Amino acid sequence: MRAEELKGHLDALLLAALEDGPRHGYAVIESLRQATGGRLDIATGTIYPALRRLEEAGLITGSWSVVAGRKRRDYRLTPAGARALAGKRADWRDFAAMISAALEGTPCPDPI
């Protein structure tokens, strides 16, 4: 998937990657890579600013640790982030059902 197609969905992907517990930036990237079968095509370096933006918004919280003499920042989901993720999941299901209905002629479910 190309980076421009991810616009608007990156926040949900990052929040989902932190749903199972705290992760540092690279582990978040690895999680997304595994979850998408390696099809995610985005500059790794731009994931870190996105994590910072989510932290500023209070959706995740970061803390420093030291691993093998190197500083590492771990992120975890906040309650507000968990609520935002639930909302984004519902929005995505609604959106995907609507587009599938338009493209494939499948029945479009009523909005929640």
Place this chain on the structure above:
Amino acid sequence: MPGPNLISDYLTALSAQLPAQIVEELADGLDQTRQHYLNQGLDPDAATGAALAEFGLPHVIVAAYTRVSPARRTARRLLAAGPVVGACWATALITSQAWTWPVPIAGRVLFGIALISVIGLLAIAAFGSKYRSVGRAGAAGCVGITAFDAAMLITVALALPAVIGPMTLAMAASAARLIFTARALRPVLTG
């Protein structure tokens, strides 16, 4: 050893534009990305090249951090709120016939220059492309707008015998902006 040198150059390029803590986090991520490729069997130079390619160009990363900078976000909010607060003050000053107040002409000119300077700093923070200059301009703009609002509130409180009508609204608008800016200042200064 070209591999480590390339990484060192890459991190130096980032350090020139970004705060140390951000660079430390990126350095850790870059190291892990390189390790990932080493574990896949690439030789050290190829692993370094693959890790750097995966991370992206330094200016792209700096631009991404600049877009999410607290200084930029705060400056944009202050610029958006500016016309509303300004309209409140314009109404209040016109209805109070502020031109009759005993303020020396030099003071009025200085006031105008200070206001234009603060707006200019906030504009640099809101639309600039360099992380450090965005941060500095944002911090200076926040301090400037705080001083501006505080000066207006103190001046009116001392100069007018009673605050009524539009002046009340203008003072409330400045007080609200003062509180917002004070809360936003810490992340702007540390960002």
